[in-house]
Structures are given as structure tokens and as C-alpha cells.
Amino acid sequence: MTINQHELLSALVDGELQGDELEQALLLLDSDEQLRAQFQRYQYSSDVMHGNNYQHSHIDLTKGIAQALVSEQTFTKQGLIKHKAALLAFPKQFWTQAASLAMAASVGALAVVGITSQSQNQFIATSAVVASAAANNTGNGNRWTVGEPEIEDRLNTYLVDHNEYAGASGVFSYARLVSYEAGQ
């Protein structure tokens, strides 16, 4: 035993050792009974100074516990990672339930999309009927109230040329119906 070793134990009681020094202290305590006793007395004095009142000044459970731990598994870093992964992993039942839920959600989504699509088709069909009715109402085939064929042609050409810029579906469908000539 050297003064440095005792100093190391004193610093250990104070929780001031890290890394290599902690490793060194662990090795000393593992191999030297006198140093173990010394450390426990340092710890005891420190506890008394902190106001702790103990019935026993010389309790040593370490041997009994060490014996009991011989048969216990030694943890490994890999085992710890697996253990943590197992803690984080979801149970099998969760995946079964999640799959059922996903399937139900997909069916639900399809149903919603189907209904929306049908509504849209109905809207287009309705638009077509209205447009067709509007076209019929014109009787003579005039879609414009301009009364001048040249301007009417120019307006029709304008609509056809700008059809590609339609911002929303269904809007120009109606426009087409009202603007295209019967032959187009």
C-alpha cells in the first residue's frame, strides 16, 4: 500500500475518479483486502460526516453478494444492445394489429377516392348536359352574343388555343363544349 493508493481511494469516496484512475482503483480494491477495508472506513467516516447514523460500523455484504453473483450472467455490451433493442421492439401482436389497421385504412381510402371520383364524373356529366342544353338553346348554333362571325371565330380560336392553360379539370370541358364547332 502506498500513499498514492490511499489518496486514490480518498478521491474515489469523493466521486472524483474517472477513466484510467477509476480502473486502477477497481483493480486495487479487487486484489487488496487491506485497501478494501481502508476504502470502507473512508466511506463510513464520510457518511458519518454527512449525518448518517448507522447501527453497524463494519458491515460487509460484498463477499456474500459476490458469491451469489458467480452464478448470475455477466452482461456484455452486445447483450445490452440486444436487451435495449428488445425493450424497444414492438410485440408480435402489435404488428398483426398494425397490418389489420393498415388494410382497413387502405380500403377506407379507396372508398373515399371512389366516391370523390364518382362525384366528379357526375359533375362533368351534369356540366355536359347543361352545356348541351345551352347549345340547344342557342338554336342557330351561335355560342356568342356578338352577332359577327369574324369575332365569333376569333373567340373560338382563342378558347381552343388556350385550352391547355386550364387551371382546373372540368372547367374547360364545359368551355370546349360551348366553343367547339359541331364538326370539331
Added chain:
Amino acid sequence: MSVDQELVERVQAGDKKAFDLLVMKYQQRIVHVITGFVHDPVEALDVAQEAFIKAYRAIPNFRGDSAFYTWLYRIAINTAKNYLTAAARRPPTMDVDASDATNFYDAPELKEFETPETSLMTAELEQAIHQVIQALPEDTATAIKLREFEGMSYEEIAQAMDCPIGTVRSRIFRAREAIDNRVSEMINQGEQQ
């Protein structure tokens, strides 16, 4: 990272020596806590041992959300209560907050279980320790007082005393040696009586 946390990580990585050190460090406190529930001293030692073994088995689950001692303290309390239930004895209704468990002077529930002998012994020890500290050189006495009574770290003491951390460490060690000599004498006297 605290020393306890580093020791826990070492245990989690397979270092049983690190657990041995944790036992050495906390066995007195844990036995004292358990004695508050299981009054028989021999039974209390058995329950304390069981609590430490449970703690070892559970240590892979310890994530450091609380201090190691707080976690260990809870295991000890549960082990003591389970022991009393298994022995068909009613566990005490009182409970002690984990934060109080670090200092028993703040835990009146545990003080109820002190005996006059232990109170006297503690009082005598405290008095002896104070006498030793008063007899120390001023720098040494200041260093140990700042550490033990003010709870300052070595770095904080070094700043307060305007000296290197290594000097603080050796001053505290010298103080602790002097205290240990006196405490050892008293313990030996107590054992001979």
C-alpha cells in the same frame, strides 16, 4: 458523467468488480434503510443482500434517469416490503422519500428506528471527527470542510482556495487519514467492549 454512472456502465458491459464497488459504497446506507422496515439486524442483512442481487439483475434496465442510489433505494424498499409480506408481517405504512434517503437526519421516519446506543455512538463519532478536523492545519481543515460539509467538488474547492486540484486532493486525503485513524481507534474500542 458521475462515478456511479460510469460504474453502472461498466457493470452493464460485464465488469462485476464495478458492482462490487457499488455494494461497498452503498451497503451501509441500504442496510440502514432496510432496518427501518425489518427490525431484526440479521434479517435486515439478508434482505439487503437480496436487494443488491435484484439490483444487479435489473441493472441492464437502468438508464440513468435518476441517480443510481435513488434507484437502488427503491429496490431496497420494495424488497423489504415484499419480505415482510411473504413473512406474513404487515409492511409499515410509512414511506420515506428517495431524496430524503440520502441523508437520514432529514428522514424522521427512519430516525424512529435509531436506538439510544447508535445515537450515542454517532454523536461520539461526530464529536471525535470535529475534534480531529479542528486540530488539522488550516488549509487541510478548510479543504475537508468544503468537501464534506459544503458538498463542493474538487474543482470548486480549488477555485475557492486558489490552488491546483491535485493540492486539494492531497489535502483532503491527509484530513481523511487523520479522521480514519481516530475512527478506527473508536471502532476497535467499541468492538473490545
